[in-house]
Amino acid sequence: MKLILFLTVLPALGAACPFNGFETWLDGRCFRQNYQTSVPYSESSYTCREAVFSSNEAHLPSIFTQLDNDQFYLSLDHQFGYTFWLGLSCDGEKFVWADGSEANYTNFAGDYKCTKAAVDFKYYYGNDKLWYESANGKDSGVNNVVCEAKTRSASPCDSYDEVETVGQTKTCYNLYKATSGWENADAMCTLDFAHLAVIHDQTLNDFIRRTSVSAGLMDGIHIGIQLDRPSGNFSWVDGTDVDYTNFQTGLSTSAASVCGYMDTKSSSGQWGLTNCETIPLPFICTKPAFYVSNPHPAGCPVKTQYAPGDDVYSPSYPGAPGEGICDYLLLEADPNKRVKLEVTFLESNACCDTLTIYDGLSGSTVLTTVSGWHPDPFDIIANSNAVRLHWNASSGVHVRGFHVKMLNSVRK
Template structure:
């Protein structure tokens, strides 16, 4: 996916950068320690089973090509270590998928070097010198087969990560106002860039001090983006306002700027006048960075299990029964109501993370019946999705058959 692949993850502590490691996608390593945080999948990956994050790359590849494609995305071909994993892998595997499995001449081994103690071959397979370097794939029915001289869509796998930024990346500024960000290296028109950020509950990054200005400049230059980047600054009623609504308390214009004769939009120079701001034509496509405040969730607020009465009203917060602890399967029903019969009740999903193999939140219209308003499964992350009933009551059913290594969900009741 071009859009997802153009978002390049960087992690930087402005106060303590140690080294730059040149990998297929340049990664910044840093000196920092983080507390234990909630788990999530990186952007573009979905939690399918037991918190394992999977992503299909929509390009046919040989086994070697598939392995390289996953490694370029800092992931690997799937490891399936148990019968349960094999069964739960099925929803992601509609066309057959390469495995990160090979024969080393004596044993079946995964690409991380561990021995495969579980296999599920369709026919009896041996691993000896005659089969050395043989690779394998898993069919849609879950059976494993000897690799063929063919191509398949790669499914890449990576572990969940502990993070407070959900699908974004943490930028520590040595302050209490740390931010989360994504840098898009693809040239994009400003309105499209703004819309992309807003769809992710973010904004084109405001720049309120020299440190942030330097970071945006260094990041762009580090990727060889020497044609400038968008900044979300506009002139409104003779004041400069950032796209998040905050007023400009730091300005860094190049000599002779601002000058509206060059255009109504503003960008940061990265080759010419690096780090300085200049007017540009608004039809100029450039890279950009989205950012939003770092968010945390209080995992202590969750009830231990289902609510005693299961009734919730406007203003109430609802948490999944194993919120934050990911302790396994659970089943709960929730009655969501407004006592005013002239109202339509709403549920806003604020965070949702489940295993798409087997964890589902279904929202029904009314307290009885089977009219489904919305069904949630898999990974949405921190979000804001409002489901509205046709009356003053709806019913929610949470059915988690796995519930492992994911946070669950958080919702808020309202009415209109």
């Protein structure tokens, strides 16, 4: 990652897994499961290779220890069975994994040997957790495709570059020289949980203009502002306030021209409006750079009761929480209101770590149980003025845990 300005090093909250359905299953590693009836090895391998965009890579999974082997069993969606092809092969002398490492651990169902006669054999994980050999890679009993992807960077910008703007805030950006229509360009940005450039100050506007000109993009670039013609109001694609604009005088009055672009030929990077579908331009995607400046202490927090406006964190957040069980009470003082909370972020090992959210001061009514990787915030509204969080981590390694925010309560 290229750093544009000097930054103080702080713990970063970045996404662990690539998108497209990958989640943290075990040991902070990223996997995805798809069910297919009687899937051959060649199709499984191809599915994994095509599973991840950009610079990330995916392949059939590796299992390095007996604990990994057992945790895979726990992580699989059991309604589809347990069988899947492994990224294991024989090079004529030794067993190796798809990532190139030697297989020092195996769990074969038989006395399989790696010889020159076995170089084309394939291997799959069976319903009994044992590994089976296949001479042709077409065993009808294999009915899942499990892919493993590289863990993404712990940088707050992942694969994007970073720029510091007004007030020492930080923005992640990525420049695409290939042209596209405005709507398709924003859709491409959302694959990285970003949007077309959102600009809140002159510093970032000038930086985007200079970056575009340095890349030879002199015919303009798409940015993420839109005009609602009936109301005359502008909005950013990420929903943030329009607190800075740099429009050129004499904006287009065409009903079809409602999507923003930056005129990179103008020295001040002024903005205009263009057709959202038919005008192809290069574009820049941006997203906030997330930092947590004060890591939370290890172990369950001393504070166990929370009120509206409070934030609730797992132990050591955003560091790995480790093993442990913690309970939290979210209480609204007014009995005529219902608790509302936002699960802002959750990253746990799906095999072994869960956050269960109970309704009420006592009882067993479960609102939801979440595990794995949830980078998108989501809200939960209880039926009462109390909610209990139960964090149960049997692993808690190489993941960041959770952040829950207690929002303003709602009337019953």
